[in-house]
Amino acid sequence: MTLTAAxxxxxxxxxxxxxxxxxxxxxxxxxxVGFVSYGLLLALVWVQLAAIDVALTEVAIGSGLTGxxxxxxxxxxxxxxxxxxxxxxxxxxxxxxxGCAAISAALAVAILTLPDPTPSxxxxxxxxxxxxxxxxxxxxxxMAFRGxxxxxxxxxxVLALIGVWSLAPDRYWGGRPTSLYMRPRDSVLPFFARxxxxxxxxxxxxxxxxxADAPGGAFPGGTVLAATWLIVMMASLRHTPAIGSSWLRxxxxxxxxxxxxxxAAGLLVAGxxxxxxxxxxxxxxxxxEVPMLLTIALVLGLLVAGPPDSAEGGS
Amino acid sequence: xxxxxxxxxxxxxxxxxxxxxxLIHPQPLRKLIGFNLLGSxxxxxxxxxxxxxxWSGVGGDPVPQALVITGIVVAFAGTALxxxxxxxxxxETGTATLESPRAVDPAxxxxxx
Numbered sequence: 049m050t051l052t053a054a055x056x057x058x059x060x061x062x063x064x065x066x067x068x069x070x071x072x073x074x075x076x077x078x079x080x081v082g083f084v085s086y087g088l089l090l091a092l093v094w095v096q097l098a099a100i101d102v103a104l105t106e107v108a109i110g111s112g113l114t115g116x117x118x119x120x121x122x123x124x125x126x127x128x129x130x131x132x133x134x135x136x137x138x139x140x141x142x143x144x145x146x147g148c149a150a151i152s153a154a155l156a157v158a159i160l161t162l163p164d165p166t167p168s169x170x171x172x173x174x175x176x177x178x179x180x181x182x183x184x185x186x187x188x189x190x191m192a193f194r195g196x197x198x199x200x201x202x203x204x205x206v207l208a209l210i211g212v213w214s215l216a217p218d219r220y221w222g223g224r225p226t227s228l229y230m231r232p233r234d235s236v237l238p239f240f241a242r243x244x245x246x247x248x249x250x251x252x253x254x255x256x257x258x259x260a261d262a263p264g265g266a267f268p269g270g271t272v273l274a275a276t277w278l279i280v281m282m283a284s285l286r287h288t289p290a291i292g293s294s295w296l297r298x299x300x301x302x303x304x305x306x307x308x309x310x311x312a313a314g315l316l317v318a319g320x321x322x323x324x325x326x327x328x329x330x331x332x333x334x335x336x337e338v339p340m341l342l343t344i345a346l347v348l349g350l351l352v353a354g355p356p357d358s359a360e361g362g363s
Numbered sequence: 364x365x366x367x368x369x370x371x372x373x374x375x376x377x378x379x380x381x382x383x384x385x386l387i388h389p390q391p392l393r394k395l396i397g398f399n400l401l402g403s404x405x406x407x408x409x410x411x412x413x414x415x416x417x418w419s420g421v422g423g424d425p426v427p428q429a430l431v432i433t434g435i436v437v438a439f440a441g442t443a444l445x446x447x448x449x450x451x452x453x454x455e456t457g458t459a460t461l462e463s464p465r466a467v468d469p470a471x472x473x474x475x476x
Binding site: 052053056057060063064067068070071076079080083086087090093094096097098099101102105106109110113114117118121122124125128129135136140141144145147148149151152153155156159160162164166167168169170171173174185186188189190193194197198201204205207208211212215265267344348351352354355 | 364366367368369370371372373374375376377378379380381382383384386387388389390392393395396397399400403406407408410411412413414415416417418420421422423424425426428429430431432433435436437438439440441442443444446447448449450451453457458459460
């Protein structure tokens with residue numbers, strides 16, 4: 049066994065170990081911690097699969113932001129844990145385990161019998177990529193060839209935020225979410241929150257900018273910006289925004305709105321919805337990506353902040 | 364075993380683990396963790412298929428990779444919405460379980476005049 053193969057096997061064992069811990073751990077908090085470490089290990093698997101863009105997104109969103117969200121939920125729900133029933137009995141557990149094992153086995157058979165050579169769209173993407181002016185094929189797919197998916201995804205993000213906000217009781221509508229504030233006294237958090245933002249903003253913008261030609265892009269970039277913003281709000285250095293603010297709402301919809309306008313203009317200029325005229329593809333992609341970065345950063349931060357629970361700042 | 368087969372099988376096991384967690388845990392938070400494990404297992408299988416489609420100059424088929432990036436973001440949006448619902452349930456009822464309150468005994472219904 050070569051060194052790489054040995055390391056990969058060890059990585060697979062660690063990933064499965066962390067995932068198993070997230071399933072079987074007795075306390076929800078411990079399971080959540082297991083899930084966060086699982087996400088970090090999984091990012092290494094993505095690196096081994098030569099998908100650096102996915103690895104960055106997995107670390108930033110799949111492990112990082114999801115981790116913050118689940119940790120805060122499990123901390124707030126810890127009081128209910130003792131009262132929860134033990135769940136289904138042994139027979140039902142065994143039955144569920146058997147059914148799940150059967151699904152895993154069927155998937156394993158499918159993976160072992162994948163056709164060789166695998167059908168791949170890589171040649172088509174690489175052939176058409178120069179026309180977009182973008183050098184990173186994944187960014188090319190996200191922003192040009194499958195731009196429709198990315199547009200709909202932005203709309204899903206906004207819809208999810210509307211869904212979270214609509215869970216607020218009427219009396220808090222338009223107010224601020226305050227569950228994030230930690231009001232730390234003797235902690236390093238305020239120090240972090242004062243020192244980190246310049247670096248975080250620089251890194252976020254850098255990731256978005258280099259995404260055109262190297263691994264990165266608006267998703268990891270926007271997540272870094274959202275995380276920086278969250279740290280500042282958690283340290284209570286800045287208020288969370290009141291959800292009634294028109295500026296905030298304008299920022300949130302700017303991403304999908306600009307995307308839609310450029311897409312509709314493509315109908316007139318380039319003959320199809322979301323088509324870019326060849327000579328202007330790169331500037332148009334940047335025009336879409338900048339408000340998209342703003343939308344991603346705002347929505348991801350606000351999804352973690354949760355629904356408003358204070359009337360303060362409301363109209 | 365090659366890299367793609369190893370991590371492909373890893374993805375298959377993750378799907379089973381996530382589904383099991385979603386099925387057997389009575390706490391919705393644990394189901395939510397299971398839902399995320401299940402999703403990331405499916406993403407990993409996508410990644411393996413992308414890697415098998417490597418072509419000169421690119422380490423993998425960029426189309427499934429881009430789909431996975433979109434998928435991770437949408438999974439987060441779904442998780443955040445579920446977490447919001449769960450916290451609201453807790454605020455309203457003081458519990459965090461999906462079990463319905465004990466059904467009213469039909470005998471006591473009949474005893475009413």
